[in-house]
Amino acid sequence: MADRWHVEVDRGLCIGSGMCVGGAPDEFRLDAARQSHPVTPDREPCEEVLTAAENCPVEAISITLAATGEPVFPPED
Template identity: 50%
Template sequence: MPDRWKVTVDPRVCVRTGLCAASAPREFQLDERGQGRATAEPLPASEEILEVAESCPIEAISIVDADTGEGVFPPQS
């Protein structure tokens, strides 16, 4: 697992469920419109962040290795 991730919440896709911020409040927060966003860039890689991205009901969260730019989530086919 990489050490640092760039985590992005696509504002065009996010439907403001707040699940990310409720599940990992140190890594995600809601902006003034109620959309999720990462609290820092980059974030330390963790299973918690990956689980939050996987549980986003519309897959609005993407994760890439901050050093290489290689995709972590969603899985590349």
């Protein structure tokens, strides 16, 4: 069984481009302030969520392993 992920959007970085919603409409929503948030913050690994994080123009989406906090995206240098 794969490790669960914790998905967060840094609302201070999010510019509301909607790329995450466009690429993963079942995984992200924009609120009234056009700020993104994950539909399911603690979840099983999902390729669509990873792709959305990789395509965020301001890298506002982070993914960590829920149990350890180890980064999945962005990866540590």
